[in-house]
Every structure is written in structure tokens, then in C-alpha cells.
Amino acid sequence: MSIALSAEDISRALVRISHEILERNHGSKNVVLLGIPTRGAHLAVRIAGIMSKIEGANIPFGTLDITLHRDDLRMRPPKAIMPTLIPQSGIEGKDVILVDDVLFSGRTIRSALDALGEVGRPKTVQLAVLVDRGHRELPIKADFVGKNLPSSLDQSIRVSLSETDGTDEVVIEPRVQL
Amino acid sequence: MKHLLSIADLSAAEATKILDTATELARTSDGQIKKLPTLRGRTIVNLFAEDSTRTRISFEAAAKRLSADVINFSAKGSSISKGESLKDTALTLQAMGADAVVIRHGASGAAQRLADNEWMSGSVINAGDGTHEHPSQALLDAFTIRKHLGKGSSDLQGVHVAIVGDILHSRVARSNVLLLSLLGAKVTLVAPPTLLPIGVETWPCTFSYDLDSVLPLVDAVMMLRVQQERMTELFFPNPREYSRYYGLNAERMRTLKKTAIVMHPGPMNRGLEISAEVADSARSVITEQVSNGVSVRMAILFVLLTGSHLEVGSM
Amino acid sequence: MIQPKYHIKNGTLPNGEKKDISIENGVILSIDNVGSVASISSDYVVVDAKGSRVLPGLVDLHTHLREPGREDSETVLTGSRAGAKGGFTALSAMANTSPVADTAGVVEQVFRLGQEAGYLDVFPIGAVTEGLLGLSLSEIGAMADSIARVRIFSDDGNCVFDPLLMRRALEYVKKFGGVIAQHAQDPRLTVGSQMNEGEISSRLGLKGWPAVAEEAIIARDVLLTEHVKSRLHVCHVTTAGGVEIIRWAKQRGIDVTAEVTPHHLLLTDDLASTYDPIYKVNPPLRSHADVHALREALAEGIIDIVATDHAPHPTESKDCEWQEASFGMLGLETALSIVQKTMVDTGLMDWQQVSERMSHTPARIGGYEKHGQQIAVGSTANLLVIDPSQIWHVDRDLTMSKSTNTPYHGHTLPGVITHTFFQGRATVIDSVVQKIGEVQ
Numbered sequence: 001m002s003i004a005l006s007a008e009d010i011s012r013a014l015v016r017i018s019h020e021i022l023e024r025n026h027g028s029k030n031v032v033l034l035g036i037p038t039r040g041a042h043l044a045v046r047i048a049g050i051m052s053k054i055e056g057a058n059i060p061f062g063t064l065d066i067t068l069h070r071d072d073l074r075m076r077p078p079k080a081i082m083p084t085l086i087p088q089s090g091i092e093g094k095d096v097i098l099v100d101d102v103l104f105s106g107r108t109i110r111s112a113l114d115a116l117g118e119v120g121r122p123k124t125v126q127l128a129v130l131v132d133r134g135h136r137e138l139p140i141k142a143d144f145v146g147k148n149l150p151s152s153l154d155q156s157i158r159v160s161l162s163e164t165d166g167t168d169e170v171v172i173e174p175r176v177q178l
Numbered sequence: 179m180k181h182l183l184s185i186a187d188l189s190a191a192e193a194t195k196i197l198d199t200a201t202e203l204a205r206t207s208d209g210q211i212k213k214l215p216t217l218r219g220r221t222i223v224n225l226f227a228e229d230s231t232r233t234r235i236s237f238e239a240a241a242k243r244l245s246a247d248v249i250n251f252s253a254k255g256s257s258i259s260k261g262e263s264l265k266d267t268a269l270t271l272q273a274m275g276a277d278a279v280v281i282r283h284g285a286s287g288a289a290q291r292l293a294d295n296e297w298m299s300g301s302v303i304n305a306g307d308g309t310h311e312h313p314s315q316a317l318l319d320a321f322t323i324r325k326h327l328g329k330g331s332s333d334l335q336g337v338h339v340a341i342v343g344d345i346l347h348s349r350v351a352r353s354n355v356l357l358l359s360l361l362g363a364k365v366t367l368v369a370p371p372t373l374l375p376i377g378v379e380t381w382p383c384t385f386s387y388d389l390d391s392v393l394p395l396v397d398a399v400m401m402l403r404v405q406q407e408r409m410t411e412l413f414f415p416n417p418r419e420y421s422r423y424y425g426l427n428a429e430r431m432r433t434l435k436k437t438a439i440v441m442h443p444g445p446m447n448r449g450l451e452i453s454a455e456v457a458d459s460a461r462s463v464i465t466e467q468v469s470n471g472v473s474v475r476m477a478i479l480f481v482l483l484t485g486s487h488l489e490v491g492s493m
Numbered sequence: 494m495i496q497p498k499y500h501i502k503n504g505t506l507p508n509g510e511k512k513d514i515s516i517e518n519g520v521i522l523s524i525d526n527v528g529s530v531a532s533i534s535s536d537y538v539v540v541d542a543k544g545s546r547v548l549p550g551l552v553d554l555h556t557h558l559r560e561p562g563r564e565d566s567e568t569v570l571t572g573s574r575a576g577a578k579g580g581f582t583a584l585s586a587m588a589n590t591s592p593v594a595d596t597a598g599v600v601e602q603v604f605r606l607g608q609e610a611g612y613l614d615v616f617p618i619g620a621v622t623e624g625l626l627g628l629s630l631s632e633i634g635a636m637a638d639s640i641a642r643v644r645i646f647s648d649d650g651n652c653v654f655d656p657l658l659m660r661r662a663l664e665y666v667k668k669f670g671g672v673i674a675q676h677a678q679d680p681r682l683t684v685g686s687q688m689n690e691g692e693i694s695s696r697l698g699l700k701g702w703p704a705v706a707e708e709a710i711i712a713r714d715v716l717l718t719e720h721v722k723s724r725l726h727v728c729h730v731t732t733a734g735g736v737e738i739i740r741w742a743k744q745r746g747i748d749v750t751a752e753v754t755p756h757h758l759l760l761t762d763d764l765a766s767t768y769d770p771i772y773k774v775n776p777p778l779r780s781h782a783d784v785h786a787l788r789e790a791l792a793e794g795i796i797d798i799v800a801t802d803h804a805p806h807p808t809e810s811k812d813c814e815w816q817e818a819s820f821g822m823l824g825l826e827t828a829l830s831i832v833q834k835t836m837v838d839t840g841l842m843d844w845q846q847v848s849e850r851m852s853h854t855p856a857r858i859g860g861y862e863k864h865g866q867q868i869a870v871g872s873t874a875n876l877l878v879i880d881p882s883q884i885w886h887v888d889r890d891l892t893m894s895k896s897t898n899t900p901y902h903g904h905t906l907p908g909v910i911t912h913t914f915f916q917g918r919a920t921v922i923d924s925v926v927q928k929i930g931e932v933q
Binding site for chain 3: 263264265283285286287288290291294307308309310311349352375376377378380381
Binding site: 074076114 | 195199203206214215216217244483485
């Protein structure tokens with residue numbers, strides 16, 4: 001087990017991502033952040049907080065649950081369905097930033113795009129992730145990356161956040177064989 | 179969880195999982211989204227060996243909202259009415275590749291027979307078997323009660339529910355007694371002594387012969403339909419007398435707590451077990467039970483048809 | 494055809510004595526102390542029964558052989574083979590065939606089929622009422638006078654419900670010392686009934702079959718029997734309350750006998766929780782308390798005999814929903830093992846009592862003269878050999894019966910019947926049913 005990102009690394013990465021989002025979108029005016037539960041949702045709240053400090057404006061944020069849109073429902077027991085909470089302003093014509101903790105095969109993001117399609121038609125959809133560990137199975141790429149962590153398939157990446165796990169860190173560890 | 183045959187097979191956690199899932203699904207269908215891709219490519223058969231338009235439509239709507247393919251196999255005009263055995267019907271469904279069978283049948287235990295034998299491999303969902311159980315109805319009733327009376331938590335601790343009427347022949351009552359007590363509610367059955375089963379004192383509930391003494395105490399009252407055939411089987415003198423002692427009318431409704439709700443699994447006999455004023459009153463959540471039924475049945479299909487018990491290769 | 498002679502050595506008789514028994518010409522020729530015979534003539538077939546019990550051939554007063562009418566589920570021949578396998582040398586064929594055994598013609602046909610099969614004696618039971626309909630008496634006298642010499646009359650499957658008709662039947666059979674075997678079930682209290690009424694039927698939503706439906710008829714019938722001074726046999730008693738009524742009647746000196754089935758000595762109503770109709774039977778399986786009372790009553794002699802109520806059904810009658818399924822289960826091949834398991838291995842009865850309950854007393858009730866005799870020189874050689882220390886596995890695919898509806902499939906039971914002798918001929922050798930009617 002090795003610590004890939006410390007609490008400080010995480011907070012620095014989120015600040016940088018926030019700046020990059022503002023830069024790419026020429027400010028925050030048209031931006032809506034949607035986190036993918038569970039940890040993506042907490043990251044979206046944090047990024048929204050940082051952006052709002054920088055901009056001195058309210059940044060709309062919400063959650064987008066993808067459980068009902070997964071393509072692997074036949075194979076594994078689903079996680080509990082989490083709420084999808086879209087801000088009052090909606091997403092129609094907005095620049096939607098999807099936020100997740102780890103980008104891996106890309107299947108979660110594909111499901112998220114499907115789920116988003118049910119909610120409305122944004123102007124653009126961008127993707128922010130804390131960690132990109134590679135091994136993509138679909139043509140999907142992140143626009144904002146906290147840290148690239150090339151890993152092997154027999155490793156797993158565990159993201160802890162204070163909101164759910166009591167502490168902020170990202171560790172690489174051997175995959176537990178089930 | 180592969181099948182839903184009886185509430186007795188559920189743990190409190192499993193029941194709560196279905197209700198929580200239904201809550202999220204209800205939120206989804208409140209918006210403009212009417213259809214989810216979740217069960218795309220799956221086949222669900224509604225095998226209704228006994229007429230029940232409401233339950234069949236409810237399951238059909240639930241399956242379609244999750245994008246499943248639905249095949250309806252109903253009593254009238256089908257091979258079931260021509261004396262085909264349950265076994266042969268099951269073998270047919272297996273050959274058609276049904277992922278799940280929603281079965282309504284006049285014989286108690288029919289759903290369990292379907293699940294226990296090696297006639298077919300899909301999930302079996304009991305949509306009412308004889309006078310045994312009707313688990314999806316109980317789940318939607320619990321969902322409705324939780325929505326109105328749940329004290330913020332996920333269980334029904336402290337909620338008191340009266341179930342009134344023909345308990346002896348009611349699968350709705352059997353499933354509800356098990357589920358509501360599992361979730362922490364107190365249940366009181368109210369019926370004339372002829373319509374309470376032998377051994378009811380061993381059920382996880384209390385019972386009474388006197389509706390008037392129970393009504394002021396409860397948070398929800400569930401009225402059961404009195405079947406036409408009971409009238410000729412010596413269970414009570416006549417419908418008038420039944421109604422006088424066990425019918426819920428406006429006068430009796432006034433003795434309920436202010437917050438109490440009135441439920442009925444339908445179809446109602448207006449004027450017999452429930453008066454029109456009560457059925458149409460603000461306390462009545464009867465039509466809401468119907469719409470909740472779709473969300474709860476979506477949740478049941480979702481929980482049973484997703485997961486690793488299915489035979490698929492790994493990728 | 495010359496019958497082989499048999500020398501059964503080292504066997505233990507019901508009373509516990511170890512003896513060597515020689516059989517010749519259909520009778521017991523000699524009974525000697527073990528090893529006391531210097532040499533056995535080489536024309537004897539020697540059966541070593543060391544460690545085994547030698548018992549009188551069993552007599553069943555309640556068998557459904559289904560012929561004529563339902564030969565798809567059992568015939569007199571297949572039922573006879575199943576009986577031989579189970580140690581029986583006499584069966585009583587119930588009258589609910591198609592046509593019903595309510596005339597001399599039908600009972601003589603069944604009787605002859607039994608003789609032709611040759612594995613054991615088949616004694617027909619005559620219907621009490623014409624067509625089992627409960628409306629008018631059948632030709633009881635003609636059946637009694639036929640070559641089948643019918644002495645037991647029963648509408649089994651149906652109860653003789655009309656009290657006047659029951660009274661007349663009890664009176665009528667006095668002419669020739671007959672007996673009415675009543676299927677005690679009040680039909681009004683059991684309309685559509687599926688299983689024992691109680692906590693479990695209520696939970697399962699299966700229509701209840703109250704104990705009182707049986708007990709009320711038993712009570713009525715013992716009083717009628719007392720009034721007309723006749724003889725009553727109560728079929729398949731299943732309830733503790735029924736036992737108490739019979740106890741009371743016997744104390745009053747009423748001429749009543751009663752039977753219990755092996756399955757009611759072992760199985761209980763909670764098995765219905767599977768909804769598997771293999772456990773659906775009439776009368777229904779009852780509670781643990783009832784099973785306990787039945788065992789006590791059989792040991793005490795309040796219940797006189799064990800009778801199988803062997804009821805074969807084709808697969809499709811059980812491979813369905815509970816309420817659609819037929820009532821009944823197989824019993825002949827497992828009866829003695831179940832009695833050993835429930836009564837002997839539990840210490841409630843010894844083998845002498847088993848012989849009384851399953852051979853001597855049923856033969857006396859039915860008036861079957863060549864059966865149920867004491868194991869003594871000169872007695873008809875109707876015998877069985879069972880090794881109580883061995884176990885066997887019940888496999889429905891290996892039944893001698895034409896049907897497979899045994900509730901014991903997959904069970905391991907004690908007591909292996911190795912030999913059955915019917916009138917001196919071995920119908921079963923080393924647990925294998927022999928071909929009778931062909932040269933051995």
C-alpha cells in the first residue's frame with residue numbers, strides 16, 4: 001500500500017481543477033457541477049466552494065446517479081440508488097461539469113452521459129476527475145485531471161474523503177481477490 | 179434475493195432496501211422521465227391465472243418504465259383456461275427465455291411451486307397466490323404508510339395500523355401483518371370471529387372483534403374487500419349487518435386521529451366495507467396506493483433482476 | 494410344481510427366542526433350538542437369519558390397489574409385489590375402484606386377480622353404499638357370500654355420513670359377523686379442505702381440516718355401534734381427541750377397533766410449508782402433539798393396528814399446485830421400517846407387539862384365517878425376515894409399486910426386509926421380489 005495523494009495534494013489538485021474550469025469556460029456564469037455519487041458528489045461540492053470563493057458568485061451544483069443506467073447490472077449487485085438532484089437552474093443550454101473520483105474503464109461516464117440525456121440537453125459536457133488511472137475501454141477522456149496515476153489491473157485505487165471516510169487520501173493497494 | 183414469494187422470506191434490511199429503491203424511483207418518475215434503460219433486453223412474463231387487471235397493469239407499467247419486454251399471459255382465452263398444468267406453462271415460459279415471471283394464481287403456494295421446481299430458471303414474483311400472500315401489495319402499503327407516517331426514519335416504529343375485514347381469506351392481510359410488524363409497526367386485525375383464522379393469536383399482531391374501540395387508537399386503517407362469495411358461506415348474516423359493525427362510514431371516520439389515513443387495496447365495494455364519503459375523503463390515500471404501486475414494483479423488479487445470481491459469463 | 498423347502502436358521506422370533514425354522518408344503522414343519530438339528534437335508538434352501546427377526550407375515554387392512562379402473566397408477570399385480578417387498582402376506586383392497594366394489598362381481602374379480610398374481614392374499618373390502626354415494630346400501634350380503642367372502646365394508650375416501658344409513662349398515666353386517674370400517678370425516682366441516690386446520694394452515698392460506706370433523710364422526714359411530722351391538726373399525730385415526738373417544742368407547746365395552754397409518758406416526762403438518770403435494774393426504778398430517786398421542790395409543794393398544802392406506806397416484810396428480818393435487822401416499826414398502834423407527838427404536842413397543850399390531854390383530858379383525866397365526870408348528874408359513882440393524886435408502890424410482898408418490902424419497906430408514914414367505918413360497922429373497930407364476 002502506498003499513499004498516492006495526501007490531503008494536501010488533494011486540496012491543491014481541487015484548487016487547480018477549479019481554476020482550469022473557470023479558465024476553460026471563461027468564468028462561472030454558465031457552469032453547473034454535477035457529482036456522481038458517492039464521492040464524486042462530495043468533490044463537486046468542494047469544487048463549487050472553491051470556485052465560488054474565487055468568483056464571489058454562487059456556483060450551482062447537484063448530483064447525478066447513474067445506477068439505473070449501468071451496463072453491468074446483470075453481473076453485479078447494484079449499489080443502492082442515490083438521489084439525482086438537479087439545481088433549480090436546470091442543465092438546459094448549460095456547461096455541465098461531471099465530477100467523479102476515479103476515471104477507469106469509462107463505463108461510469110458513459111452511463112452518466114445517458115443519465116444526463118434523460119434530464120436535458122446541456123450546451124457542453126465536460127469531465128473532471130480526481131484521479132485518472134488509465135485502462136479505458138471506451139473513447140472517453142477527462143477534461144480536468146487532479147492526478148494521472150498509471151496503475152496495473154491487479155492494483156486498486158482507494159479514494160478516501162473526510163465527508164465519508166473521515167480522512168482525505170488516495171492510496172494504491174493490491175486488489176483484494178473476491 | 180432471486181424470488182419474491184412471501185414476506186416471510188424477507189429481512190427488515192431487504193424490505194427497507196426495496197422501499198428505499200422505490201423512493202428514489204418515485205422521485206425519478208415525478209419528473210418528466212418516464213422510461214429508464216435499466217432492464218433493456220430482459221423479458222418479464224405476467225402470468226395471470228386469475229383475473230386482476232390492477233395488479234397486472236401495475237406490474238406491466240413498472241416493467242415498461244424499466245424498458246423490459248413484457249409478455250402478458252392471462253387466464254381468459256389462454257392455455258391456462260384450457261386446463262394446461264402449471265408445470266407445462268412453466269416449461270413454455272422457460273423455452274421462451276423469461277427472465278422473470280410475475281404470477282397471480284388461485285392456488286396458495288403456486289408461486290413457490292414455480293420457484294422450487296426445476297421447471298424454469300428465472301425469478302418468480304408472487305403477485306397473489308390463493309389465500310396465502312400478496313407481497314408486492316404489502317410493500318406498496320408499507321411504502322404509502324411510511325411516506326405519510328414514517329417518523330423520519332426508514333422503519334415504522336410506533337405506527338399503529340388496523341386491518342379490517344375478511345382476514346381469513348386475505349392474502350393482503352397475511353403479507354401486511356408480516357411486513358408491517360417486521361418494520362416495527364403495531365398491527366391490529368379487526369373482523370368478526372368467523373373471518374379470523376384459527377391460530378391468529380400466534381401471528382405477530384393483536385386482534386379485536388370491535389372496530390369502534392380500535393379506530394381512535396390507530397394511525398392508519400386498511401379496509402379489506404368483502405368477496406361476494408363470502409355472503410353465501412355463512413360467515414355473517416347478511417351484508418347489512420356486516421356493514422353495520424365492520425363498515426367504515428363517515429361517522430366512524432370522525433373517531434380517527436386527525437392525522438390517520440384510510441387505505442384500501444381495491445377494488446372497493448362502496449357502501450359495504452367502505453362508504454363513498456370515506457373513499458373520497460381527504461384522509462383516503464387509495465389512489466395514491468395505486469401510483470405508489472408502480473414505483474414499488476419497479477423497485478422489486480430492479481432488486482430481483484440486477485445482481486450476480488444470474489447466469490452470465492464474465493467479461 | 495414342487496415347492497422348495499426352506500430352513501431359516503439363527504432367527505429371533507417376536508418373543509425374543511432364537512430358533513431354526515423349517516418350512517415345507519406351505520406350513521411350518523418344525524421349530525428347533527438353534528444348532529440342535531444335526532444335519533440339514535440337502536433339499537432345503539438354507540436362509541441364515543442371524544441378527545434378524547422372523548415375524549408373522551404382515552396383514553394390511555387398508556390398501557388402494559386401484560384395479561379395476563386406474564391401472565395407470567397400480568394393479569393388483571404391482572400392488573401385490575409392493576406388498577411382498579414390504580413383508581405383507583395379505584392385503585385388503587379398498588372399494589373405491591372404478592367400477593366401485595359394490596357387487597359380488599367386482600369383489601370376485603379383485604379376489605381372483607390376487608390369486609392369479611400369487612404374491613399374497615388379496616381380500617376385497619366391499620362398499621357400504623352403492624357407488625360410494627352414501628344414499629343406499631350396496632349388496633352387502635351378496636359380497637359376503639361370494640367366493641371373496643367379504644367381511645369388511647367401507648366407503649373409504651368418503652364418510653358414511655348419514656347417521657341412519659350408518660346405523661343400518663352396522664346392523665346389517667351382524668348377520669355374518671362383518672365390520673364397518675368408517676372413514677371418519679364430516680363432509681360439511683371439510684368442504685374444500687386441504688390440510689390440518691391450525692397455525693400452519695392459517696399461515697399458508699390452505700383451507701383447514703379441523704380435528705373435530707374426524708372426532709365428531711368417531712363419537713357418533715361408537716354410540717351407534719353400542720346401540721345396535723355391532724362392530725366398528727375406525728380407519729386411519731389421526732387426532733389425539735379421536736384416541737380419547739376410542740379409549741372411552743373401549744372402556745364402555747363397545748366393540749370398536751382402530752387403525753393408524755405409518756405416515757401419521759411420523760410426519761406432521763409443517764411439511765405442507767413446502768407446498769409439495771407429496772405430503773397431501775386424507776386424512777391430513779396433523780400436529781406433533783397428535784403424532785405423540787397416536788404413538789402412545791398404539792403402544793397401549795387403544796389403537797389396535799397399523800394399516801398403510803397405501804394410495805398410489807400417477808405423477809401428474811402430484812406434479813402440480815397443492816390444491817389441484819390428489820390425496821394420498823404410498824405405504825406398503827416402507828410400513829414396517831416406519832413402525833420400527835417410530836415405535837421400536839423409540840422403545841415404545843417390542844417386536845411381539847409389532848407382530849400383534851401388524852399381523853395377528855388385523856387378521857382377526859378381517860377374519861383372515863390363514864394369516865396372523867402364531868409362529869408354531871403346523872401354522873401356515875406366512876413369514877418375513879427383517880434385519881433391524883441394517884438401514885436402507887428410499888428411492889422413489891425403485892419402488893415395486895407402479896407409482897412413485899412416496900413421501901420418504903431420499904430418507905434413510907431402519908430395518909431391511911430380506912425375505913417374505915407366502916404359504917411357504919419365498920416371494921422375496923435377499924430383498925429381491927421373486928417372479929411368482931414362473932418356474933423358480
